[in-house]
Amino acid sequence: MSVRRLIVEVDLEGLNVAEFCRQHGVSTWLFYQLRRRYLAEGEAGLESRSRAPQMVANRTPGWVEDVIVAERKRLEEEGWDAGAATIAFRLPHLLPAGMAPPSEATIWRVLSRRGFVVPQPKKAPKHSYRSFSAERANECWQLDDTDWELADGTLVRILNIIDDCSRVVVAAQALATCTIAGAVETFLTAANSWGLPARFLSDNAKAFRYGVAEAVGPWGSKPVIPVPTTPRPAARWNASIRP
Numbered sequence: 001m002s003v004r005r006l007i008v009e010v011d012l013e014g015l016n017v018a019e020f021c022r023q024h025g026v027s028t029w030l031f032y033q034l035r036r037r038y039l040a041e042g043e044a045g046l047e048s049r050s051r052a053p054q055m056v057a058n059r060t061p062g063w064v065e066d067v068i069v070a071e072r073k074r075l076e077e078e079g080w081d082a083g084a085a086t087i088a089f090r091l092p093h094l095l096p097a098g099m100a101p102p103s104e105a106t107i108w109r110v111l112s113r114r115g116f117v118v119p120q121p122k123k124a125p126k127h128s129y130r131s132f133s134a135e136r137a138n139e140c141w142q143l144d145d146t147d148w149e150l151a152d153g154t155l156v157r158i159l160n161i162i163d164d165c166s167r168v169v170v171a172a173q174a175l176a177t178c179t180i181a182g183a184v185e186t187f188l189t190a191a192n193s194w195g196l197p198a199r200f201l202s203d204n205a206k207a208f209r210y211g212v213a214e215a216v217g218p219w220g221s222k223p224v225i226p227v228p229t230t231p232r233p234a235a236r237w238n239a240s241i242r243p
Helices: 003-009 017-024 028-046 062-077 084-093 104-113 180-194 206-219
Strands: 140-149 155-163 169-175 199-201
Touching: 003 017, 003 028, 017 028, 062 084, 062 104, 084 104, 140 169, 140 180, 140 206, 155 180, 169 180, 180 206
Parallel strands: 140 199
Antiparallel strands: 140 155, 155 169
């Protein structure tokens, strides 16, 4: 016999309801609620009820979905593009003034739910994504520089060097411009504190591919960038800084 059936059929005379509920793993609220439902609805009162709210606050109203579907059909019949972006552009003119239209993503979900978007698994990317993060600290550093505006409006370049495994910022240097000399000096200063990495990863900026690659190559730190076959003249940097 199910617990629900037992609850509605048990005799209350002399019954310790709280102890009964503890033994069967139910709340006293459910105990009395089921008995009330059974008296009012019969067998239907024993069925589980969904706890989902009857109305979802952020759910797109049904009549708005109907407007989206109608516009989709109209655009298709007239031979226009009928995608979510086009409908999103047209929707403000179709809704009451002052009403915020649904986003493009919401329109796409409405069309999918109404059966207007047919899944096409064949269009999914054939390749899989892999993470190539280093397995050990100092196995690989990542170099990149970004623009930054100071409080007085001066534009500078911030050179960040991050350990690929631990994500430690081994260097963060503000430079007027990211020159070869500045990049090499920042890299070697970090190497003095952390040791040289086995390799480093960067883009094809000249300061990295010509400067840093040539400066640290003799010590065995290999760049993961295309290095030109014809070397450029060595840049001038502080000769006292060595890893």
